[in-house]
Amino acid sequence: MKKEFVGGLYMFDQIFGNYLVATKRITKEQLKDVIAIENTIRVKLGLIAVAEKLMTTEQADEVNNLQAIMDRRFGDIAVEKGYLTEEQVIQLLKKQGNIYLIFVQTLIDKDLLTLSDIEAALAEYQQSMGFTATDMDDLVSGDIERTVNLFLPTANTMYSKLCGIAVRTLIRIIHSGAYVSKAFLVDEIYADNLAIQHLDGDFKVVSGFAGADDSLLSIAVPFAKEEFASVDMDALDAVGEFTNCINGLFASDLSKENIEIDMLPPLFYDESVTIKGNKFCVFPMSIEDNNVSFIVSVDEELTIE
Amino acid sequence: MANILIVDDSRTSRKMLRSILETNGHVVVDEAINGEEGVKKYQATKPDIVTMDITMPIVDGVEALKMIKAMHKDAKVIMVTAAGQKSKMIECIKEGANEFLTKPFDQHEIIEVIAKLME
Numbered sequence: 069m070k071k072e073f074v075g076g077l078y079m080f081d082q083i084f085g086n087y088l089v090a091t092k093r094i095t096k097e098q099l100k101d102v103i104a105i106e107n108t109i110r111v112k113l114g115l116i117a118v119a120e121k122l123m124t125t126e127q128a129d130e131v132n133n134l135q136a137i138m139d140r141r142f143g144d145i146a147v148e149k150g151y152l153t154e155e156q157v158i159q160l161l162k163k164q165g166n167i168y169l170i171f172v173q174t175l176i177d178k179d180l181l182t183l184s185d186i187e188a189a190l191a192e193y194q195q196s197m198g199f200t201a202t203d204m205d206d207l208v209s210g211d212i213e214r215t216v217n218l219f220l221p222t223a224n225t226m227y228s229k230l231c232g233i234a235v236r237t238l239i240r241i242i243h244s245g246a247y248v249s250k251a252f253l254v255d256e257i258y259a260d261n262l263a264i265q266h267l268d269g270d271f272k273v274v275s276g277f278a279g280a281d282d283s284l285l286s287i288a289v290p291f292a293k294e295e296f297a298s299v300d301m302d303a304l305d306a307v308g309e310f311t312n313c314i315n316g317l318f319a320s321d322l323s324k325e326n327i328e329i330d331m332l333p334p335l336f337y338d339e340s341v342t343i344k345g346n347k348f349c350v351f352p353m354s355i356e357d358n359n360v361s362f363i364v365s366v367d368e369e370l371t372i373e
Numbered sequence: 374m375a376n377i378l379i380v381d382d383s384r385t386s387r388k389m390l391r392s393i394l395e396t397n398g399h400v401v402v403d404e405a406i407n408g409e410e411g412v413k414k415y416q417a418t419k420p421d422i423v424t425m426d427i428t429m430p431i432v433d434g435v436e437a438l439k440m441i442k443a444m445h446k447d448a449k450v451i452m453v454t455a456a457g458q459k460s461k462m463i464e465c466i467k468e469g470a471n472e473f474l475t476k477p478f479d480q481h482e483i484i485e486v487i488a489k490l491m492e
Contacts, residue, residue: 241477302385319456330458331458
């Protein structure tokens, strides 16, 4: 039953929408309009539950707050707390509607593209990314874990667990319109600034965010709820705390499998650095036109010069 | 209303915590950026409650908790953790930690925990 739960997090509208922009089918402004309309139609599950008098506002707020620290779906937490039954969650999700269809319908209603234009673009996107029909089903479903796995260059579960948590936490806490591009493995990468954390214990993991120019402000500002003039040490401290939250959820997940890892204080670099390692993962993430990279290395040290 | 000492190496976390505490009528008597400074400032300010981050450089939160409890066994110390620090949390319970708060901060949880300790 639980596998039927679709969370409130969705990314394919941004991924495919930005492909439509890159291939000049629609403009960036038109995509923003479409997503804004989609978001007004796509009511949050908690709001529907309150409107249907299945939950009180206080209960919905409590579940929303718990979502931020538990990396769990709204429906799953509400069921666990005894506020909703699984059957009620399924009914609420039906009322919420299929997000992909809302996106497509909005493109058509705004006279931006026809259904056959969209189908042709989807087929072209599938081919350009080398995805199978099943991969496309995974993407369109909006399941973040399946989407992340498609974009990762490794089947190592440590990478998929950590990157999945990072993406979900990014969408929940930083920006609901954040999305990812295909990740890649490298031995060396350059960054203008970096906040990174080492995890020690049964596994050695290094993870954090790297950016160019002021792109890391797209994480620092919403997380700290504070304006920064540039990516200084204070802004990097905020990015480091956000990384700490992601790694904490990752450590929590691993502890269920009796894997113990401990987190060390995050490290910050506010000047240009070269990150060197052995085939570590770089996962590009876009937050409101800012590109940042989530860096992960499992069981291989990184050196930063 | 409680007098509270915040011990955390992260400026972001100190600022967020201070804002939540002050908005809810509590007084932040001082801040410290690591466990060593936290112990010194505890002795200087004698707060009602300490919020102590676990992961800090120089002297971490667990060591600072031990030091404070060794000197003042009735000290009220709330340990602040990221999720997933299970073994550290068990160690803190053994050393007499009074409560735990998880990052990212939830205002309701913070206020409830402080009210409970001030009863």
